[in-house]
Amino acid sequence: LALVCANDSLSTSDDLLQWPQISKCRSPELETFSCYWTDGNFYNLTAPGSIQLLYMKRNDEDWKECPDYITAGENSCYFNTSYTSIWIPYCVKLASKDEVFDEKCFSVDEIVLPDPPVHLNWTLLNTSQTGIHGDIQVRWDPPPTADVQKGWIT
Numbered sequence: 001l002a003l004v005c006a007n008d009s010l011s012t013s014d015d016l017l018q019w020p021q022i023s024k025c026r027s028p029e030l031e032t033f034s035c036y037w038t039d040g041n042f043y044n045l046t047a048p049g050s051i052q053l054l055y056m057k058r059n060d061e062d063w064k065e066c067p068d069y070i071t072a073g074e075n076s077c078y079f080n081t082s083y084t085s086i087w088i089p090y091c092v093k094l095a096s097k098d099e100v101f102d103e104k105c106f107s108v109d110e111i112v113l114p115d116p117p118v119h120l121n122w123t124l125l126n127t128s129q130t131g132i133h134g135d136i137q138v139r140w141d142p143p144p145t146a147d148v149q150k151g152w153i154t
Contacts, residue, residue, distance in 0.1 A: 018041050021102045031081050115143035122136050
């Protein structure tokens with residue numbers, strides 16, 4: 001028992017191998033989306049281009065490579081409107097050569113997380129005689145990425 005405890009106290013989380021993982025896929029407005037991943041520390045996969053994100057729409061038969069590794073930043077893949085189909089399920093996977101590290105499937109409507117509103121402001125309209133209760137008016141504008149003309153975000 002003493003040896004097991006001693007060995008446990010010597011190991012740290014840095015010693016554990018961590019596979020690359022898809023951390024999230026997110027669509028701010030239901031018209032585009034991005035997927036992000038962490039490199040992990042497995043097999044020294046931190047060199048640019050050593051990990052690929054592949055995707056497949058459920059009605060396709062072949063895996064295709066990420067269309068844009070630049071727009072959404074490091075360790076990401078961006079799908080613009082020409083690659084995004086709202087009601088068709090997607091599968092994405094992280095791979096290096098013949099090895100698959102992580103895979104997720106979703107439809108775009110499941111990953112919508114809009115950008116926060118802007119110009120958030122509130123005004124105290126009145127308070128009760130005891131000062132415990134009050135009426136507040138809250139105002140905000142939609143984020144610049146929200147396509148409120150089409151009604152995608154309410």
